[in-house]
Amino acid sequence: MRSCLAIAALSTTMFFAQAQDAAPLRVDNADFEAGQVGARPDQWTWWHRENIGSATLVEEARNGRLALRIVAAGKDDWAFSGGPRNDVTPGTDYAIKVWYKGEKTGSVSVQAVGHKDGKFVTWSVGETRSPKPSVDWAEATGYFTVPESINQIVIRVVGRGDTDVIIDDIRVVPEQAPVIPPSPKIEGFAKARVGEQFARCAVGQMVDGAMYLSWRLLADDAPDCAFDVFRVVDGKSSKLNTTPIRQTCDWLDDAPVAGASYAVAVSGSAAAPAPVEILPLDEGSALNCKIFKLSDPEASAFKVGIGDLNGDGVYDYVVMHPGSVVDPWHVYWKKSTKTFKLDAFLSDGTLLWTFDRGWSIEQGIWYSPFIVGDLTGDGRAEVALKAAGEGDQRDEEGKVTTGEEWLLILDGMTGKEIARAPWPSRDDFDSYNYASRNQIVIAYLDGKTPCVVPLRGTYTRMTAEAWQLKDGKLEALWRYDNHDRPRTYRGQGAHTAHAVDIDDDGRDEIILGSVVLDDNGDPLWTTGKGHPDAMYYGEIIPQRPGMEIAYIIETGQRVDGGINVVDARTGEFVWKLQQPTKHVHGGGVCADLDPIHPGVEVGGTDADGHKLTENRWLFSADGQTLLKKGTEMPYGFGVSVAYWDGDLQKELVRAKILKHDGGEVGSRVAGRFVLAADVFGDWREEILTSQNGEFRIYSTDIPAMDRRVCLMQDISYRMRVGSNAMGYTSGVLLSKLPSAHSPNLNLTVQREVNLCNLRVVVTAPMQEGLAGTLHLDPIAGVNLPTTPIPVKLAAAGCMVENIPLQVEGGVRAKLTARLVLADGRVLRGQSFLNVNDSNVLKDAFFAEAEAFVAQSGGEVQIRDDKRGVQGKAFSHWDAQGHALTWAIKVPEAGRYQLVVRYSSSAGAQRSIRVNDQDLGSFHFFGTGGFGDLESDWDHFYCVRNGQPVILDLPAGEQRIQMVNEDGKGNNLDYVALIKK
Secondary structure, eight states, X not given: OOOHHHHHHOOHHHHHHHHHHOOOBOOXXXXXXXXXXXXXXXXXXXXXXXXXXXXXXXXXXXXXXXXXXXXXXXXXEEEEEOOOOEEOOTTOEEEEEEEEEEEEOTTOEEEEEEEETTEEEEEEEEEOOOOOOEEEEEEEEEEEEOOTTOSEEEEEEEEESSEEEEEEEEEEEEOOOOOOOOOOOOOOSOSSOOOOOOOOOEEEEEETTEEEEEOOOOTTSOTXXXXXXXXXXXXXXXXXXXXXXXXXXXXXXXXXXXXXEEEEEETTOOSOOEEEEEOOEETTTTEEOEEEEOSSTTOOOOEEEEEOSSSSSSOEEEEEESOOOOOSSTTTOOOOOSOOEEEEEOTTSOEEEEEEOOXXXXXXXXXXXXXXXXXXXXXXXXXXXXXXXXXXOOOTTSOOOSSOEEEEEEOTTTOOEEEEEEOOOOTTOSSHHHHTOEEEEEEETTSSSEEEEXXXXXXXXXXXXXXXXXXXXXXXXXXXXXXXXXXXXXXOEEEEEEEEOXXXXXXXXXXXXXXXXXXXXXXXXXXXXXOEEEEEXXXXXXXXXXXXXXXXXXXXXXXXXXXEEEETTTOOEEEEOOSOBSOBOTTBEEEOOOTTSSSOEEEXXXXXXXXXXXXXXXXXXXXXXXXXXXXXXXXXXXXXXXXXXXXXXXXXXXXXXXXXXXXXXXXXXXXXXXXXXXXXXXXXXXXXXXXTTEEEEEOOOSOOSSOOOXXXXXXHHHHHHHHTTSSXXXXXXXXXXXXXXXXXEEEEEEEETTEEEEEEEEEOOTTOOEEEEEEEOOBTTEEOOOSOEEEEEOTTOEEEXXXXXXXXXXXXEEEEEEEEETTSOEEEEEEEEEEOOHHHHHTOEEEEGGGOSEEESSOOEEESOOTTOSSOEEEOOOSTTOEEEEEEEESSOEEEEEEEEEEOSSEEEEEEEETTEEEEEEEEEOOSSSSSSGGGOEEEEXXXXXXXXXXXXXSEEEEEEEEESSSOOOEEEEEEEEEO
């Protein structure tokens, strides 16, 4: 690792000593004087991916008689390679210099290709900057330091796309990059740190006939504060709790009164009680959630910015829609068919304004970054975004390659423009693909003032410009451009960015990817590992002091490091994957999922052309592998997670909410996952989803085990939630990992064929041990031990109890336990037991899914590779209007209920007809997958408004037809009729 400060610190004496020890590298025929006009230069070879183009000698030399002219068309890459292989010493600094001229310089550069002991290591140890078009001779220069992994260098000329350029006089000489003096620290307008106000934000929802309430614990609440809950009926208020509530920030009213309202107050406080907002029941999904109606009823929410627009201490939302996947890379690029809109909502669902971003902002995340935050310090959030000039700036192909680009600040309440400044320029980027990748963050660069920092570039060049909004105008603070920096700062960008104080100086740094900018815009450090698809900052390894960053690296690694964890302050590797990788793809995994292993689990999957391979890894926080083989890694290229149930691990959000090993939690959400964040209620996270025309927020209804301050008051967490409005969305880590600092009780029901087991894990915090007794609450039909289980753990200790469950018949119930600690505290945990009664379906009348008797509007695929199915299953039922019909014979007339075993990642809508009876449209809840895991399968029982739909059927053959109404996939195992 080489920091910019270390480069600046090199003395003149060291420079001259190195220059005397190292000689210029040899480049055969570097002046291109050997050869014939119109022919290829001697000792050089030409390659083009499409086998086109030319590299020939012309009489237009800068010096001498001849020079090299390279002509190529198309979009693909080419290379012109010379020799010989030069021996070099690691740590030596060189400059590559070349003269050029031409109007179509493309992305031409001269590269130093790295080898070690005759074996290829990397295509580029260093390279010249891509030149600007020039009719006169101009010089391009690039600097590099030979890394430890290299001891031989070969020189080549590379580029891509439409090129017509003349090159002469390549030289590689021992020379250090010019020393760039440190930039000054900034002092913004704020006298104290600009922060957010936080209201109590209490919410309630009906759960199994009871009213479940939860509310925020705030950073300025006294450590020992307690709460009272009030129910208000006909204007009369009555306190529900007999003793103050201290262990948690929730309450269950098991005798709710119709029409009642609720309030929460700090015990003994003179302040007015905080009202409780009751989450409504969505009739279509039978789930409680907040629903925001988008301005376009056909659109789906794509990205969400969270901020307090009106200053009332309650979060509001800015939603970008519709969803789109336009990508600048030519393989995936497509012409935009609509324009992005921003809808701004108050917390109560009021639509404040809609902002049309216009045709000149193409319909993909890299063209359209925005972020929400208070930039003025008045307690109300603004919206900062990338904007274009007036009109339609698209070319004939539909791309935007020219025209004005702006950093635009909108008033959060009105959507009106406050100020604008130029966006970082697209000039001097190698290609449309590289120039079209934009991001934005808010950073407290002086520790007090919220500054907005637009970013451009990811894979090669990267630029950043910092601004503060002062007196209604944007004021420039600093500018960063890796074009002026060593090779190890090039191509290090991630698909997101995170501003946070990583060196504890009170000022925010900006994590761009594998490179970090200091608060003054100078580089702080770089790993040089290349482009991460994902990165995660927080307390990953609680045994270590300070924070860590976990990286999922897309750039191929020939030796190691495709997954790595570094010390956030220094960038030094804590551990890294010890094998080569091609492209560790997607968000990977970085979350506290497994209670047995301390800290945060980290994992990822190597891709081959964006396809899953068997090279998959899951590590404990300290880098120990948790898998026997890669195929055991169940998360593919990534998984959505959230703090949801009562324990201190995160759960998987796959429509069904699941434990790390597939055990059910007993909750569902409807729609496509957008984001998880603690926006109201107690410390657990809400899940934000998108349905057609709607943006939804779901909050847990599972009782809490303990309490902690609202997660959004963890500054690092809040900043990362904010930047999730742009770029790739990822789970957010905390600066203080709950499971490392608090007692934990984790219950998981583990299911395998003919086996049901309850795993109970108790862990002690790092600071102190714990002692107590564990009590399992009885459940009808389940044989559980009745004797309390003693618990005694040292600090950071862990106890695991595996309890076989003997289940009589079918059970679908909450399995709860109490950990009674010696100090009087009681930790309550629960899991979900869902065992189908084999006798219920034993007497059912079946049709295997693949045994349909009619099909129209599409064609399903019969599958024998799905886990845990009866016979076979089918997939690809994903075309709207695709109808399937089954025939089931029942031996006698009677009352029957329709049951379907299915798997659907995010849920699906189907209309159902039995014989001549149209039953209407029904929602099949998401199960989290399409049957690749046994836990993906679930049963759909035909129910309307909470009541079974009972069919009076005659004896004989019954025709059951289902029609795909929404174009969503829904795999089936079987269809059955159960006699009632």
